[in-house]
Amino acid sequence: MKQKLTVSASPRWREARIEMDFEGGIISRISKDWALIAAGNGGDYNAMTASWGALGYLWEKPIAICFVRPQRFTRSFTDTNALFSLTFFGRDLRAKTHKVFGGESGRDTDKAQKAGITPIVFEEGAIGFEEAIETIVCRKIYFDDFNSANFLDPAIEKLYPQNDYHRFYIGEIVKFYKKRG
């Protein structure tokens, strides 16, 4: 059984400005450092590693996009919750965290317990992890599934041998939390 999600974010987390305070290059932060996509409510949640994602500006809002294949356990949480979050870890915890969150499923394992990290709830109800350094909170404003008929580069279809096209969620960035100190 997965531990219940009851821990509130500590005072070490402060609200920050995504435009100014998000460290480093945006593309490498997602593609090289990787993030956890998390969603949940009502005491339950799930999270998984992602290396595909986007941050940008759309419809007069700062936005993030995440991509979730249909077979991920996380998918039922990103489908049914209004918020999702992208959480980033420091160098010290990345390898261990993503080994578990990217290699195992929340269907079978309490991944947070196995990785030794603590799931937390920010005040608006978004899921984070106490040991992380940054969390972007997004309110879903659009979703869709990739349509292979629209792939213009044949290399893309090769990434889908099982036709398991990602669902993507565009989220308005409603909060950005950064760890103090």
Ligand SMILES: Cc1cc2nc3c(=O)[nH]c(=O)nc-3n(C[C@H](O)[C@H](O)[C@H](O)COP(=O)(O)O)c2cc1C
């Ligand atoms: C580096 C890395 C990046 C990944 N990026 C994604 C991604 O962007 N989208 C996705 O659907 N799965 C991605 N995955 C796979 C999921 O993280 C993995 O299947 C995970 O075990 C799913 O967990 P869940 O079943 O608890 O949701 C990635 C895995 C790794 C190791």
